[in-house]
Amino acid sequence: MRNLGLLLMTLVLVSCGGGEAPAVSGETAAPKKVYKWRMVTTWPKNLPGLGTAPERMADEIRRMSDGRLDIRVYGAGEVVPALEVFEAVSQGTVQMGHGAAYYWKGKVPVAQFFTAVPFGLTAQEMNGWLLHGGGLELWRELYDRYNLYPIPGGNTGVQMAGWFNKEINSLEDMQGLKMRIPGLGGEVFEAIGGTAINLPGGEIFTSMQTGVIDATEWVGPYNDLAFGLHQVAKYYYYPGWQEAGPTLEVIINKDAWAELPEDLQAIVESASLAANTDMLAEYTARNNTALRELVDNHDVELRKLPDDVLEAIKEVAKEKTAELAAGDDELVQRIFDSYQQYREGVIEYHEISERAYINARGS
Ligand code: CA
DSSP: HHHHHHHHHHHHHHHTTTSSOOSSSOOOOOOOEEEEEEESSSSOOOTTTHHHHHHHHHHHHHHHTTTTTEEEOOOTSSSSSSSGGGHHHHTTTSEEEEEOGGGGGOOOOOGGTTTTOTTTTOOOHHHHHHHSSSHHHHHHHHTTTTTTTEEEEEEEOOOOOOEESSOOOOOGGGTTOOOEOOHHHHHHHTTTTTEEEEOOOOGHHHHHHHTOOEOOSSHHHHHHHHTTGGGGGGGEEEETTTTTSSEEEEEEEEEHHHHEEEHHHHHHHHHHHHHHHHHHHHHHHHHHHHHHHHHHHHOOOOEEEOOHHHHHHHHHHHHHHHHOSSSSOHHHHHHHHHHHHHHHHHHHHIIIIIHHHHHOOOO
């Protein structure tokens, strides 16, 4: 009996890892270092698409890093106002931000190329330029001046030209209109006789309702329906000449970035690029049903901007875009040249691929 007892005890010890068996509990490993970051955004908290993308990205990063990089996401105004995201990340008040480069045009005019310029690249074309056409390297060189590291972090696809409280039949009808329209699109709008105002998304509805502005562009049916813009304007115009495929940005303070181990850096890069693709897929799927709801259930008047209005806007857009290359900053010149050269090439090929196919497919 005693021998049997000893034998059983030995078996129990071995099976508990008490013998020479390799330790599996990890009790000798150093405790994992957890990085706690804050990400501020230019979007209202949890706004469909724009606001949910950074939340999803933070969840993915937490999951992929097994909790080692824990990012808390803040909506516009929770830590800093929407239009102060760039400064807050640049100065290290927070580690990370999600927004759009053209919001910073007052400080960095050429940054607009990394979101959208009027009659510029579509989402698919932007991704080509940024990820395989030299665009992202130039973007990083530019943002390095502000101690920032950018990664593409979303795209809405072609937007709508916007909401108007009257019909637009000619350029005359644009005269004197006060419109919320950011970036270079706003400058073009001013050049054709309007007044452009740069408001963050969260202030658009009230500004329309109280008559501070007469017109606004925001995104497209999916987001515009969520904001209830059909309640404050009747006419909904297309196409979104001002933003054919705006890239949203993830920006990271470079000191915080340098502190991250390489595997966490790779996780952040991958999660951002996943958000870049996923957002476009979300808008592509949701815009259709949202447009039907706006037209069928809310009696929205859907209109195309007259061709001569679009032609006039295009001429001004060309001049305004070229003005971005003015000055003696050689990096600005390289960004302009890279974008224009790529644009010419991709338009030539897309004539016989994307456009030719969509025309051939018809409805
Ligand atoms: Ca827009």
